[in-house]
Amino acid sequence: MTLPELHLADWRPTKDTLHLYCQIVGKIRLATTAPRNHWWNVPLYVDVRGLTTRRLHHGGTTFEITIDFVDHTVVVRTADGRTESFPLSAGLAVADFDARLHAMLAELGIDVEIREEPFGVPMTTPFPRDTEHAAWDRDAIARFGRVLDWSDAVFEEFSGWFNGKTSPVHLFWHSLDLAVSRFSGRPGAPLDADAVTQEAYSREVISFGFWAGDDNVGDAAYYSYTAPEPDGLRDQPLPVGEWIEFGSGSLAILPYETVRTAPDPRTTLLAFLQSAYEAGARLAGWDTAGFESTWCPSPAQLQELHANAAATFGRAQERS
Template sequence: MTINHQNLPDLPLEAWEESKMTLHLYLQIIGKIRLKLTPRKNHWWYITFYVSSKGLTTGSIPYERGVFEITFNFLKHQLEMSSSEGKEVAIPLHDGLSVAEFYQQIQDGLTQLGIQVAIVDRPFYIPDVDKPFEQLEEQKAYNAEYIERFWRLLIWVDDVFKEFSGRFYGKSCPVHLYWHHMDLAVTRFSGKEGPDLDPDMRLSDKDAYSHEAISFGFWAGDDTVREPAFYSYTHPSPDGIDQQPLQPASAQWVDSNGSPQAFLTYENLRKEENPRQALLDFMESAYQAGAKLADWNVEKLTVPPLNDL
């Protein structure tokens, strides 16, 4: 399957929800390995996955004798681990491979690579899933067709997000996939510190929201939002942002944990004559709404054209 602006795939959550949960848990296991071994970087940028020509990858992870990389290869449907010492391990991904079995095979594979790492071996913030990975026998669905469809859509979204990100002159994160919510995201920062945060807020959220930010993302749906969608939010959220115009016409402001969030369903995007431009317009309109009301220096943070190249 190839993806272009006229051929965005159907991705109904109900068709692969169990497989999505299994994949989400697989990603958390590998993400926690990267978290444990990678030097810290602000806003949790050091724990994420990147869209690649094969699937999703951690990029290089350091260990005592060099670096290694872990890749979900959705062309061959296997998990690949390779080290700078030339060692390689491949684990087939298939329907019936439980999270518990996957976790054990990962441990065995790391041992073959000569890598020792201990992680917090429980899922992070996944409702109704609160057992150690080694006990998760029920989560074992793997619909290869829909998982590959999801990845190929991520390739398209990743490309659009990168084009949008390149228009900004300020601090911005890579386009990457966070494994806690399984969303592809990119965030812009004004350069100013955010307001004091609730002392009872989780440490993970405090690090994410230490500075003013406008974030954009895509996720495939969950137990609350029952369809794939794009979002944007401004932190801290300025008064009146939900009265600002959004593009395209089908985009809207919705409530998200007490704050306005710009929201565009994937199905509505697919109906647009030019979905790529519509997605760029959505992100730009959400950015302008937040940046202007929060008094960002929009003009200074806009990349000028490079007409002399």
């Protein structure tokens, strides 16, 4: 499969509009699911047509909401066979999306109240008053959907190499990033932070993900970080990608464009994910051998993975 271009500047208005749509749908998911550790009850998921809430429960009914990137619609399906939808197109403001989705849910008897304001993004206008964000570039949405589908598949493969506690591969709507996380099983460091952050980092974690792009990282990119961050993490060599300073810590970053144009995008991304994991886990003292699953490549195969990526990107001498 040839991966499409996804430069932030080419679809920024649509990306911001989609982000806010996802926040509304995500908040409905939050309001209709029981709490889970690390907020695993709130994300959205990639499916064959776009993004979905999966099963939600309210008013004695099971239902799901899908943002369909193929037909460019929002679809609500209930367990008793009812289906309602409305089209997505240029000009549908966030305020209209919010009103139409709640009206559709009310007609089905499953509407819920949400906090009608964005979370964790630069946009601050409450959803019912946001008439500014109304872009919908169908081609850009289709390209984004293809990138999500491909990235989700690689993350699933990588996730299968680890037999410890692992998150699902899911999309966090507050930052619009597709993510998967591994845990050591040990408590995290105490944090002087809000309740959302405290719960997210209540256990030692190494996270991996894909950002669609924003003002902080620019164009779309893959990332990894270790929390709490062990000393010396930023000094560890990577066969592809770079460590950058991000907030109060370090972030391994691999531009999506580097992956897209690589001779073998899949192995390039896997080499980045594995090397970032090895760096964080080794310095943090994780039992890396004990966490290898039956499906994890052998040490020789992992070494070959790293070496091939390093050679491709001119870093054959960097890996110790």
